[in-house]
Amino acid sequence: MPLFNTIIVGLKEVWTHKFRSFLTMLGIILGVASLVGMSAIIKGMENGMKEAMVAMGGADKVLLEQQDVPVEQEHLADQAPGRTMADVQALKQTAPLLRVISPEMGVNNVLLTRGEKTAMPSECVGVWPAVVEMNMHTLEHGRFFTEIDEEQASPVCVIGTGIRDELFGSPEQVGREIVPVGEIIEINSQPFTIVGMFERYEGERDKKERELAKLKPREELAGPSRQRGWGGKGNWAFQRKNMTIYMPLNTAWIRFRAAGDKDGIPDPRLSDIDLKVEDLGELESALQQARNVLMLTHRGIEDFGFRTQENQLESINQQIRNARMSGGVIAAISLLVGGIGIMNIMLASINERIREIGICKAVGATGLSVFTQVLIESMVIATLGAVLGVVASFGFVRILDMVMPTANSPVITPGAMLIAVAFSIGVGIVAGLFPAFKAARLHPIQALRYE
């Protein structure tokens, strides 16, 4: 019996029992939809994580982290110097494999004020100009700090657009872009002049949405606008980056640190030292070089460690793998359940058709042709279910997107669809094997006599 014919007969059989077939398919539909949907969500997560990683400084950024001293040095723990400007100067002069070194001195508990308006920055740090390259900032308006600003510890700052939005109003609210360069704001009551502003950082998707919104006429708001939800849309990494305020390192030191911290003793430690290496291929030797220098400045106390973005990438991949694995197993189980449903219905269906099978055998159907007939029918159900499931997964992802509007919008991948469809067809075949075998083995006389 030609294959095409068999498939047509299988489709007819499915069509004859529309409702029953649909219910059977539902198992496969849901299984495929959950598999494709799940992998779409994970793909979205992965995209979000990678986007965030780039927003935080790209793959060649290395964080010099403060760490607990190793066990054998525990008795020296109170002498651990921490990361200071001495490290930065030493690295700068003696570690040629490092391209960029960016020290950061953070100021905690900062409140920015301008008149009535206040804002809480995500980070307020004193930096060298190297930070622009380090964190991949783009200055859109004004200028960055100069040597003179650094030397004189001038009260100047560069802000992200998020801070501008809160202190001066966002373009969406006022209808035009405010460039606050030259304006004075207060950082914990100390007046600072804004000398520059970064561009607005956002994910690809938000950018598109914003540009689309620009084209539409703005709705007139009655009364002041209110914040809705917390933080609204957008990747947290971009929001954080937009809420940055930078000042010269020396300014941070003199105005916020030197005045005394605990017990009137200024804390010389930096909050961060970030490095970029000359050549990613020589990452290992560059880090070894940096380690050697730092071991000297830290008098052999190993209270630091390196954290490369490669580690981070690895950990992102690990998380994605885990999520994929657990989600995949769950979806596979639901597909298996769907397969059991198919087997159930195929058994019921051949039981109903024992006489028919007997007739076919009497006119010359071999066991093999009955076997393929039943198997193909089960495959037809599974395949139809899989196709409908793929369609359903688009709807499913759409709904998810509406329910949880995050920047990590789910992305349906062709690979996931392919795997889901292939797997469910496989399930259909396996589920059909036993009923098909049972049907093929029916004795023609007993089948013909069956009432």
Next chain:
Amino acid sequence: MALVELRNVSKIYQLGGEEIRALDDVSLDIESGEFISIIGPSGSGKSTLMHILGCLDSPSKGTICLDGVMIQDASARQLAAIRNRKIGFVFQFFNLLPKLNVTQNVELPMIYSGIGSAERKKRALAALESVDLVNRAKHRPSQLSGGQQQRVAIARALVNDPKIIFADEPTGNLDSHTGDAILTLFRRLSQSGRTIVLVTHDPEIAAVTPRRIEIRDGKIAVKVDLTLAGLAGGRRNPDGAEPPKPA
């Protein structure tokens, strides 16, 4: 050589340790072109005999030669091929597939012998023509009367041009008038040279065939062969035609 040669065929069933001989050492020859009936009350073994003759079942003992091929040890697959090409069945309950229309039902055996769809259509229509049902080609079996359904079944039995046709109580589910029409059809087929085996419990129906075999308790009890006696036909011979001579 006869078309079918049955030699010392037995069919033995084991039922709870008890041995039941449905057929007991039966020998029988059927010549090509014969019109023969097998009579017997229910449980006599006539159905078993027909199943074995029709390659639906294998004997426990003995040999069968169909069209020059020994088939007592054939596999299920070989039996299926023989049923497909050399044998046509007509059943008491018509046994048409309810989901297929008349043409598709008639095409069914050809599907299993791998005949292309254009050829199938042509031959199915020709077979329907021979039973006067071309005008019902697109109907479903459920839209036809019993007699029409049985004619479709006969068309299906004929369509692969089989060597021999088995009819198992073909009139059992029909009123006597329709039944007569079916028997007339069989007679016509017989006259055109078909080999037909009619299985029935009703001696009156069996009377239409020139040769009759009566089965009792798995054994051939009585053989009547009017072809030899020259008394062919019977009281149920509406058109009074002479039965064909065995080939």
